[in-house]
Amino acid sequence: MKRLNILILIILCLFTGCSSMKITPKENSYRLSKINKFYKEWKGVRYRYGGYSKRGVDCSGMVKILNKKEFNIILPRTTKEMVKVGKKVKNKKDWGAGDLIFFKTGWGVRHVGVYMGNNKFMHASRSKGVMISTFKGYWIGKFWQTRRVI
16 A cells, blocks of 8 residues: 555656746745845835945845845855745746746846846836846836746
């Protein structure tokens, strides 16, 4: 009987994909509440390359501060290093709140934000500082990859 249960489990894993990247609605809601809390505190903080405070912050600095403050996760300081951590989330339908969304915005230029669900992500923009943008148009064309670190 025990062997039959193990065999059934293996077959289910093969057909359903045990490595699903989906997060539960409850976990997604929890993450989103933490991200929204952070956004209320940081909304509009101006962009400053290399910045790491409310006097000015760049995209990777904002992502690093958010993850440390709200999730107690230590990330590397630069986008170049951040893209090496966590697990790649290949299917957009599996993206969840808190996933890091990476873009290639120019030759050798990388950008990172935090996915919030409903096609929205928070990032530090050069023109408007910390803000929420919609993943469409310009951003779809610059999309590189999404990674889960939480």
